[in-house]
Amino acid sequence: xxxxxxxxxxxxxxxxxxxxxxxxxxxxxxxxxxxxxxxxxxxxxxxxxxxxxxxxxxxxxxxxxxxxxxxxxxxxxxxxxxxxxxxxxxxxxxxxxxxxxxxxxxxxxxxxxxxxxxxxxxxxxxxxxxxxxxxxxxxxxxxxxxxxxxxxxxxxxxxxxxxxxxxxxxxxxxxxxxxxxxxxxxxxxxxxxxxxxxxxxxxxxxxxxxxxxxxxxxxxxxxxxxxxxxxxxxxxxxxxxxxxxxxxxxxxxxxxxxxxxxxxxxxxxxxxxxxxxxxxxxxxxxxxxxxxxxxxxxxxxxxxxxxxxxxxxxxxxxxxxxxxxxxxxxxxxxxxxxxxxxxxxxx
Amino acid sequence: xxxxxxxxxxxxxxxxxxxxxxxxxxxxxxxxxxxxxxxxxxxxxxxxxxxxxxxxxxxxxxxxxxxxxxxxxxxxxxxxxxxxxxxxxxxxxxxxxxxxxxxxxxxxxxxxxxxxxxxxxxxxxxxxxxxxxxxxxxxxxxxxxxxxxxxxxxxxxxxxxxxxxxxxxxxxxxxxxxxxxxxxxxxxxxxxxxxxxxxxxxxxxxxxxxxxxxxxxxxxxxxxxxxxxxxxxxxxxxxxxxxxxxxxxxxxxx
Numbered sequence: 001x002x003x004x005x006x007x008x009x010x011x012x013x014x015x016x017x018x019x020x021x022x023x024x025x026x027x028x029x030x031x032x033x034x035x036x037x038x039x040x041x042x043x044x045x046x047x048x049x050x051x052x053x054x055x056x057x058x059x060x061x062x063x064x065x066x067x068x069x070x071x072x073x074x075x076x077x078x079x080x081x082x083x084x085x086x087x088x089x090x091x092x093x094x095x096x097x098x099x100x101x102x103x104x105x106x107x108x109x110x111x112x113x114x115x116x117x118x119x120x121x122x123x124x125x126x127x128x129x130x131x132x133x134x135x136x137x138x139x140x141x142x143x144x145x146x147x148x149x150x151x152x153x154x155x156x157x158x159x160x161x162x163x164x165x166x167x168x169x170x171x172x173x174x175x176x177x178x179x180x181x182x183x184x185x186x187x188x189x190x191x192x193x194x195x196x197x198x199x200x201x202x203x204x205x206x207x208x209x210x211x212x213x214x215x216x217x218x219x220x221x222x223x224x225x226x227x228x229x230x231x232x233x234x235x236x237x238x239x240x241x242x243x244x245x246x247x248x249x250x251x252x253x254x255x256x257x258x259x260x261x262x263x264x265x266x267x268x269x270x271x272x273x274x275x276x277x278x279x280x281x282x283x284x285x286x287x288x289x290x291x292x293x294x295x296x297x298x299x300x301x302x303x304x305x306x307x308x309x310x311x312x313x314x315x316x317x318x319x320x321x322x323x324x325x326x327x328x329x330x331x332x333x334x335x336x337x338x339x340x341x342x343x344x345x346x347x
Numbered sequence: 348x349x350x351x352x353x354x355x356x357x358x359x360x361x362x363x364x365x366x367x368x369x370x371x372x373x374x375x376x377x378x379x380x381x382x383x384x385x386x387x388x389x390x391x392x393x394x395x396x397x398x399x400x401x402x403x404x405x406x407x408x409x410x411x412x413x414x415x416x417x418x419x420x421x422x423x424x425x426x427x428x429x430x431x432x433x434x435x436x437x438x439x440x441x442x443x444x445x446x447x448x449x450x451x452x453x454x455x456x457x458x459x460x461x462x463x464x465x466x467x468x469x470x471x472x473x474x475x476x477x478x479x480x481x482x483x484x485x486x487x488x489x490x491x492x493x494x495x496x497x498x499x500x501x502x503x504x505x506x507x508x509x510x511x512x513x514x515x516x517x518x519x520x521x522x523x524x525x526x527x528x529x530x531x532x533x534x535x536x537x538x539x540x541x542x543x544x545x546x547x548x549x550x551x552x553x554x555x556x557x558x559x560x561x562x563x564x565x566x567x568x569x570x571x572x573x574x575x576x577x578x579x580x581x582x583x584x585x586x587x588x589x590x591x592x593x594x595x596x597x598x599x600x601x
Contacts, residue, residue, distance in 0.1 A: 176465075177463050180462055180463050180464065180465045181459075181462055181463055184457065184462035184463075184469060184473065185448070185451075185452055185455040185457055185462065185472070185473070185476070186457075186458070186459050186462045186463075187462070188441075188445055188448055188449050188452065189449065189452055191438070191441060191445075191449075192438050192441075192449045192452075195438035195439060195440060195441060196436050196437075196438060196439075198400070198432075198436060199432065199436035199437070199438065200438075200449070201419070201420040201421045201424075202398065202420055202421075202424060202429065202430055202432075202436075203421075203424060203429070203449055203450050203452060203453075203512065203513075203516060204421045204424035204425050204429075204452055204453035204516055205421055205449070205452055205453075206419075206421045207421070213459065319494055320442075320444050320477065320481065320493040320494055321490070321491055321492060321493040321494045321495070322481065322485070322490050322491060322493070323491065324491055326490075327484075327485040327488070327490035327491060328485070330481055330482050330485040330490065331482065331485050331486060337451075337454070337479065337483070337514060337515060337516075337517040
């Protein structure tokens with residue numbers, strides 16, 4: 001699409017795009033649009049956190065709404081009952097969601113594919129039913145109302161624009177972590193689990209450790225967005241964190257592209273705007289929604305962007321391949337890993 | 348010469364099937380040892396017992412004087428042995444370089460914290476790792492394909508990449524499961540040369556192979572397995588004239 005453009009132009013376009021995104025509430029006066037944009041950002045962040053498990057590690061999770069719910073309730077309860085401000089409640093939400101991530105990560109050690117999907121689905125239901133029936137803690141089906149507008153390190157969130165910026169900051173934090181992890185030896189270990197578990201463990205990758213770790217990180221990031229959700233909607237009830245929510249996050253990841261950061265964002269934006277855009281066609285809405293996903297699965301199962309990274313879009317992806325001459329130069333005085341280790345031992 | 352790997356009376360039973368029966372093998376340092384036998388003899392199962400994929404029903408695996416029986420696969424790799432697979436198991440949709448970098452995973456000096464925050468220590472570790480991987484790839488003529496998907500390589504190159512990936516773990520002992528399978532004569536000759544170079548660099552190689560030309564020319568010693576049992580061991584010349592081996596391969600005289 002943008003193949004002919006040089007990296008400089010691409011980066012310039014990208015910067016303009018970023019500025020437009022960052023200043024959106026300043027020129028978008030329609031409050032409804034700003035709220036939709038906030039939803040897009042929030043769902044992008046949720047899709048990114050799920051992408052760690054589904055895209056990078058190749059395990060299906062149908063329980064992501066549960067982590068969001070755990071984060072939302074933690075944050076709401078701490079804010080409502082104990083009067084804590086937003087940031088500490090969010091940190092607690094992250095920690096508690098992470099703890100549940102460990103708990104859900106443990107069955108993932110033995111299961112994969114559809115079996116794991118069913119376990120995560122069950123987990124989602126257990127969490128939802130707990131939220132529904134633990135009246136003294138969560139007020140059950142009545143939900144928690146009147147959650148205060150957040151005060152973030154002295155910045156009082158008042159307008160829809162403020163919420164949008166807060167969501168954007170949280171999403172940037174998540175993008176930062178997801179990109180860093182995927183571009184490192186930890187990320188490669190996670191991807192090796194997706195590619196071939198037997199080969200990965202033969203290469204010394206501790207599969208159990210990485211599976212639990214990925215679930216934990218993903219749950220923690222999801223819990224963070226849950227805390228935002230609670231403070232944004234200012235009303236939460238268990239029905240917001242049901243199976244439908246989990247599948248809609250999963251659809252975003254699948255539609256946008258498994259295992260790519262830009263893909264998740266695109267998928268989330270499309271699937272957040274689509275229901276709103278189709279509001280007038282109320283009766284046909286779900287039909288069109290379903291049709292788009294079905295068509296995608298047939299013609300582009302890897303998702304719209306697949307595993308494309310930002311650096312590929314910008315044309316600045318690092319190339320490692322060398323010419324044969326350079327390869328020969330690399331070999332001068334070369335030692336094998338074994339020889340090097342032996343030297344290190346002697347030293 | 349020092350013994351590197353020793354199998355003591357390994358038996359592996361699956362239900363009613365005794366896949367490996369009372370097998371004792373030793374591999375000395377800087378040796379190239381072959382394990383041959385007809386299809387279904389239990390060779391790969393023996394490998395799986397060594398590398399921890401199976402926990403042998405009976406017997407012990409000793410690696411460099413330590414008992415590694417029943418240890419998890421990834422820890423055995425950390426101890427210093429790495430393997431390749433009969434039916435190539437590369438990380439197919441990752442790049443050639445990333446395959447080798449995953450091989451180097453256990454030696455990375457970075458960890459989740461440094462990675463997640465993109466700290467200088469992560470950058471340094473990543474740079475060193477990439478350089479070392481590129482050198483390894485250059486050694487096997489794969490450096491020009493570093494950015495290609497692993498499954499886009501020709502068959503012979505995929506086999507070589509698997510060996511490079513195993514070397515990247517820092518292993519001293521390489522277990523190669525049918526490294527020449529599916530290779531033409533030219534590729535097999537190159538592979539033999541490569542394995543000899545490995546030995547010269549200090550590696551110990553234990554391989555399963557059906558290609559008799561490779562086994563007889565390359566190996567210092569050969570073990571022959573049939574229906575789970577070891578039926579012979581010795582130098583290539585001894586194996587070639589061993590009646591039990593001839594019977595196992597060609598059937599007994601009537």
